Amino acid sequence: MTTPYYWSKKNEHEAALLWASIRDRRGLNVVIGKPGSGKSALCRELVRKYAGGDSGMHPMFLPSGQFHCRKDLISVLDGLFHKQLMSPEATERAIMDRLRRTLKTRSMEHPAPTVLFIDDVNRLHNDVWSVIHELLLDELDGQKTIQIVLLMRPEHFKAIHEHPNVMSRIETSAHVSPLSFSETHCFAIAQLKYLAPHRTRHISILVKFLFYAWTWGNPEAIRGVCASLVTSPSENPQKPMVLRLLQHLVLRETSGL
Known part of the structure; x- marks a missing residue:
C-alpha cells in the first residue's frame, strides 16, 4: 500500500503547474521551499501518480545536488542512463556526447518524458551549471529531450541568477509552503x-x-x-x-x- 500524501490546497496548484511543464517537455523547473516543507514529498507524489505509460514520465532521482565539479555530475548521469560505463580513459566530452545521444534516442522511442529530479541543490560550481545548460540545449520537434527538476531552498534559488543561461530556461517555479x-x-x-x-x-x-x-x-x-x-x-x-x-x-x- 502506498504511503498517503496530503495534497495541501496551497501546494496543489504548484504541483499542477509543475506536471504541465513536465508533460509538455518544456525543460527546466525548480521546486522552492524551506527544509521540511515537503519539496521531495510533492515530487515523489507526482511520480507516484504519473510514472509509467505513454502519458506519464520516466523519473530518475539524484538525492543530492552537491556536485563540486562538472565531471562529478557527468559521471553520475552516465551511470544512471547506461548499464555499461565508458572506460576510465574516456574524455569528459565523449561521455557527455554519448549521454546527449542517449537522451535523443529515448525521446524518439518513448512518448513519455524522461525526468531528472535533483534534490538538495546547494551552491553548485559554475562547471556543474554548465552541464545542466548543455543538457537543455537538445530538442526534438520543439520539445526538450530531458526534463530537469531542481529542488532547492529559497536562498539557493538566488544563486541561479548568477547563471543567466540557466535562469532564462526556467519554465516553472513551484513554491512549496509548510503545512498549517x-x-x-x-x-x-x-x-x-x-x-x-x-x-x-x-x-x-x-x-x-x-x-x-x-x-x-x-x-x-x-x-x-x-x-x-x-x-x-x-x-x-x-x-x-x-x-x-x-x-x-x-x-x-x-x-x-
Whole structure:
C-alpha cells in the first residue's frame, strides 16, 4: 500500500503547474521551499501518480545536488542512463556526447518524458551549471529531450541568477509552503489510519515529520500531529510509543504548545 500524501490546497496548484511543464517537455523547473516543507514529498507524489505509460514520465532521482565539479555530475548521469560505463580513459566530452545521444534516442522511442529530479541543490560550481545548460540545449520537434527538476531552498534559488543561461530556461517555479495546523492534522490522521498494516513504516514517517517540524520551528505542524494522536483510537498499539516520543523529542524541548 502506498504511503498517503496530503495534497495541501496551497501546494496543489504548484504541483499542477509543475506536471504541465513536465508533460509538455518544456525543460527546466525548480521546486522552492524551506527544509521540511515537503519539496521531495510533492515530487515523489507526482511520480507516484504519473510514472509509467505513454502519458506519464520516466523519473530518475539524484538525492543530492552537491556536485563540486562538472565531471562529478557527468559521471553520475552516465551511470544512471547506461548499464555499461565508458572506460576510465574516456574524455569528459565523449561521455557527455554519448549521454546527449542517449537522451535523443529515448525521446524518439518513448512518448513519455524522461525526468531528472535533483534534490538538495546547494551552491553548485559554475562547471556543474554548465552541464545542466548543455543538457537543455537538445530538442526534438520543439520539445526538450530531458526534463530537469531542481529542488532547492529559497536562498539557493538566488544563486541561479548568477547563471543567466540557466535562469532564462526556467519554465516553472513551484513554491512549496509548510503545512498549517489543520493540514498537518489531516496528514497525521491519514498516516495513523495505516498504522495497523504498516506500523513501523508509518510511525517512522511521523517521527521524521515531527523532527523536521521541531528542528525548523513549525509549532503549528507539531500541534497538528499532537492533535491527531489525541483523537486517534486509544487502543492503537503504537499510540503510547509515539506519545512518549513526543514528550521526549518535542514537548520537553518546546514551550507554549
